[in-house]
Amino acid sequence: MLAARLHGAHDLRVEEVADRALASGEARVRVAMGGICGSDLSYYNKGGVGDFSVREPLTLGHEVSGTVAELAADPLGLAEPGLAVGSRVAINPSRPCLHCQACRAGRSNLCRSMRFLGSAALMPHVQGAFSESVVVRADQCVPVPDSMTLTLAACAEPLAVALHAVRRAGELAGRHVLVAGCGPIGLLCLAAALFAGAASVHVTDLFEAPLRIARQMGALRTIDVRADPAALEQAAADRGGFDAAFEATGASASLVGMPALMRPGGRIVQLGMLPKGGVPLPANLLMAREIDLVGSFRFHEEFAIAVAALASGRIDIAPILSGTMPLRRADEAFRLAGDRQRAIKVHLDLA
Structure with a gap:
């Protein structure tokens, strides 16, 4: 499959990467839309974000939505009720461990073992979702209604x-x-x-x-x-x-x-x-x-609240949507997203 991989500052390549088999409790999602985030731009422009530097090729992207293509057995029952192959979903990029003190206290955004999509915080890096498909834990898939565009669903994370x-x-x-x-x-x-x-x-x-x-x-x-x-x-x-x-x-x-x-x-x-x-x-x-x-660092239960608020129209974010480009034009899309005079939120069309 194709993915937008960062090899260093201003070195973003769309290239073939290997897919992998699902483990228990995981889902494969055909990615539809991916929003370019400020941290993605920092990786692109500086080769790192905050204290984290890119030390190996990194697939960027964590603001994504898509359609479930495959589901593995879910013996722990983590998935949302009704999640099935064909479900349209917003993907929560957080994959906390679920058993540490922070997770048990309801603050999984502070999980010390967090695996967050498209992050260089760990080595090997946690690969992101600017790719034609992505494997996530099933509980990271939040179903969205048919009335909700997948561009809007990709905005649930920010x-x-x-x-x-x-x-x-x-x-x-x-x-x-x-x-x-x-x-x-x-x-x-x-x-x-x-x-x-x-x-x-x-x-x-x-x-x-x-x-x-x-x-x-x-x-x-x-x-x-x-x-x-x-x-x-x-x-x-x-x-x-x-x-x-x-x-x-x-x-x-x-x-x-x-x-x-x-x-x-x-x-x-x-x-x-x-x-x-x-x-x-x-x-x-x-x-x-x-x-x-x-x-304030990332989020926890607010992801589901964001999906609901966007789906209902209670929060209107249409003014920030600046345009969409195909995956093969990822480098151009990043340059547009970094131009504060021309764009707020640019999406990659990964379908």
Whole structure:
């Protein structure tokens, strides 16, 4: 089968890879759509993401959907009821161990033995799903209704990331929220915060094009912090500070400046992947204003919630969908996805 394999920074090749037989409790899915994520772009541009570097050829991709082509025996009964050959599914890229302390506590996103599709965190790497088919554990397949496009189903993973971040933020109903960063995850945090009842959401970025999308998705105000750096401080002052903030840029300077924008007792959620090394935080300000700083990493039960919200239309993410390209044009698709002036979320058509 064909797959988009990264051999190093800017060295993405569509090439033949071997398939494998199913083990007990696994499913083979014919992949239909795959969304290019910020971590995929980091691997493509830098040869790594955060602390993880590519050390062997890596099939990228973890935001995927498709159709079940084969099912092995499932003696543990892990699969969703009704899952069968021919089922249309969104694929949860998380494959936790299910028996460690984190998994037993309902926080499997923190599983130390996690095998996450398209990740260089382990060696050998966990191969991803930008391929014509992928083998996953059956419980990673979440059925989607026939009324739901497989492009939309492939967006369940990034929406789940945003929904988990909103959960980490605490109660947002009636609150004033800041989202730093207008990439796919930042825009989905905007949608998720409004879904949770936020009274207002301010969104920042360095480019006007994604800020325009944020306004379409319901942002009360958008701020180009490069063109008007003082506007954000003024917006915070006008409200006496923000109740909650989502740092989705992964830029150290964004996080360092955020405590000064918060109300006393506010909460900052860090979900952007920061560069290697430490970040000099204004700890006295965090202490004196009792500002919570929490991390948000991937998701757990939010994946199924994301599928349901997208299927029902309760969360509309249509404005972020920027186009689709066939697998054989993967390199071109990655270059488009990395152009913040032209695209938010680009999908590969893998069918």
